[in-house]
Amino acid sequence: MRPMGAITKPRDDRWPGERREWARPPVGGWVADDLDRLPNLPPHTELIAGSLVLMCPQTLYRAVVTSLLDHGLRTQVPDDLLAVRGMTVDLDRRNRAEPEVMVVRRVAATDGSRTSFAPAQVVLAVEVESEDSAQRDREVKPRKYAGAGIAHYWRVEEADGQPVVHVHELDPATRTYLVTGVHRERLKLTVPFDVEIGLGT
Known part of the structure; x- marks a missing residue:
């Protein structure tokens, strides 16, 4: 052992x-x-x-934005996917991250005792920035998520008290993320599935 x-x-x-x-x-x-x-x-x-x-105490803003995105995703994901909170993804032996919200393949969510998912089971990882996590969410985690092959990454930052969602999509050739959009007030996308979420808090 x-x-x-x-x-x-x-x-x-x-x-x-x-x-x-x-x-x-x-x-x-x-x-x-x-x-x-x-x-x-x-x-x-x-x-x-x-x-x-170790995570710093949750701010009200971060809690509200996380709940907003979680609810929007849970109610709009296709039947073969599932939105989850409070779960981790095993990126590799030395990295196990916990996004605020993940969208995973439903077929991987049949074991109710599991505590994490493999990268191939994760369709989308969402990070909501806080003061202590900003550098990790902007620099460290995107590299690790992309390197592990997670196809979609949303990074949510705060501007004047409102969320701004930076949408990233994986370039498989380089294993890096490309920014495909920056969304204020309303998030409306067709990939990785059709979703529309009002961002006003």
Whole structure:
């Protein structure tokens, strides 16, 4: 069995008298399967390049925009697809990301106990930027999603309190994303399927 690394308990002066548990990575860093085995991980922890990425508290804006897109996708995806939240995608052994919303092939969603999907099962990954995630959502994750072959990627940024959706489509020859549109007020697309979502919050 692969060694899991140590769990240390450094004292934190913000919680006098308490000891907080922190995971110390094994040599070589964590791998994707570790997210299912490590005890007491905070919700929505991701693995990027072998390192654990902990999510900052959710803002109201991000929660509302995520719910808006999730609802729009769930009610409009074709019967052979399914929109899901709170799930991860195993990009490779050292990268396991959690988009805000994913659209996956329904045939891959028959096991109710699964915690992640393979890239070939993911049709669309949607990231809603926050202050702490902007660099990952603009630079790191698009490279990793494209390299894993995920055909469609939406990045949602905030402008004057409203969402702006940057739509990307994979160029299979270069395994990079091409920007196919920037959408304000209303998102209307025919690929990867017909979808229309009002973006006003």
